[in-house]
Amino acid sequence: MDLRTLRYFVAVAEELHFGRAAARLHMTQPPLSRAIKQLETDLGCELLRRSPTGVALTPAGAALLDEARTLLARAEQARARVVAAAGTATLTIGTLADSAELAGTRLAAAYRHHHPGVDVRVREADFTDPTAGLRAGLVDVALTRSPFDDTGLVTHVLRSDPVAAVLRSDDPLAGRDSLRLQDLADRRWFRFPEGVDPIWRAFWAGPSGRDHDGPVVRTAHECQQAVLWNGSVGLMPHGHHPLPEGLTAVLLADMPPSHLVVAWRGADPGPLIRSFIRIAVSVHRPARGASAEAAAL
Amino acid sequence: MDLRTLRYFVAVAEELHFGRAAARLHMTQPPLSRAIKQLETDLGCELLRRSPTGVALTPAGAALLDEARTLLARAEQARARVVAAAGTATLTIGTLADSAELAGTRLAAAYRHHHPGVDVRVREADFTDPTAGLRAGLVDVALTRSPFDDTGLVTHVLRSDPVAAVLRSDDPLAGRDSLRLQDLADRRWFRFPEGVDPIWRAFWAGPSGRDHDGPVVRTAHECQQAVLWNGSVGLMPHGHHPLPEGLTAVLLADMPPSHLVVAWRGADPGPLIRSFIRIAVSVHRPARGASAEAAAL
């Protein structure tokens, strides 16, 4: 008799309909039927009377519905009290470029919902520091993009995105399905400020070895502006971000994908950070490429 | 946060020692450590301070210890109330021969412990009915021995035992490691009463086709007495039962094993009986030959 099964039972007992209860629980009907049957086996008594016309509560089922409701409420209280006893905690998330959108919406919402007592702060970094303040100790955990120098850090890939070139929609190449870096060799390229991680620069700053004379950009937004107004070439991960009017993204066929990662300083991240990592991974279910670190939390 | 994990935490918090807590929980230390760590991740706060000198509770841990104790107690109460609301239930177990010993000790004890409110009755049958009253509707579930006519019944093997001949200890064959049926061909064989299941008779009553003139036996005890006082040959499962003074069991090499089974009438056994089957299987862990019916409960 665990709390999960009790939640299942409450749903069925309230709906008096396995299918609707399953929908309410965001699952399908067969495992729910099985779980209720196991609960009945465990308790040793019938909880629901199934008849073709519908489902009815037995006396034992009615009793369990009442007990389970209070028990689940108590469990919630207990959780809240324990977290309160732990004192106010703060988690600072560093974000970079497009990961800010992720952190600001689903992920931060899910995390705040899971840990109501935690003070969650988000710090947006620019390209100057691809670790988004992680290495500098300004944040506890970072949502950022590969590649960067990750010595001393642990990273876990949330998603892999192909890289696209950002062009003005009136660009002759804007209609193409995909491009190669060569196709853009004669364009102006933006530049990164001094002091940017060389690994990051080598990946994102276009063909190395060339003289770059384009505008200096510090954020994804500045990068887009540079394309619009200076005719520079921009690079960005493909497929997840709406572009402003007048810009078009075209897949770059000969660049390796960029990884959206969650990163933390090694050596026992602590429960708050572990929980953040776990939630980040679960929110990002589509990326099934689970790696070792996240499995170990 | 489920009840199982809370039980784990209470054990560790009370012992302040992972190894001892694991022993108390009848498990080993590594999964316990992992479970506590996951609980900390889930709650998002540290519960225990591990130091080389020992384990200490953090404030949050102390709070959880208190909350978990009351929560677990509530859960126990809830369980008791639900089964009480179900009304008094009765489970009648039929036993045959040596299965009575099993039913009367570990299994019935485990079942009564799991379902304190259930009125458990045990009915011992004799060889006249190998289903131990199951087919006659006298019992809800039977612990018995194969082989017998099981049409309409579902059986699950708990254990397989080789068959032994029971001899007087002063018998010339009593010292042998094993025998064949032929070695006993010239002995007197006991007889079963009229009306015994023919499948059962064919297996246990010795070489068929011979004239049997030995004593009529109805129980395993009578069978042993027949050996002691009438010089008849007895058969019994080997290896689990102490023999009375003066008797020796010798393995019969050319007989198929006999199965100790739990049997019930098909078509939805009902929660009480399902629970009994589950407990019977789990008590009998050594027999790993899990079959389909028991998996489905």
Add this chain to the structure above:
DNA sequence: CGGCAACGATACCGGTCCGGTATCGAGGGC
């Protein structure tokens, strides 16, 4: 009265989690 729709039960499959064994690593004690 026969097809149909609804609904819970069952069969089966793949992924995850749990508990086990073996081993590591860090701190005290002799």
Add this chain to the structure above:
DNA sequence: GCCCTCGATACCGGACCGGTATCGTTGCCG
């Protein structure tokens, strides 16, 4: 300095969970 204790980690096999596909029964309706 060596060992011994104790919690953490790595890894593995089996169980459990949730999913899809399908069945059996029942009541309804043309």
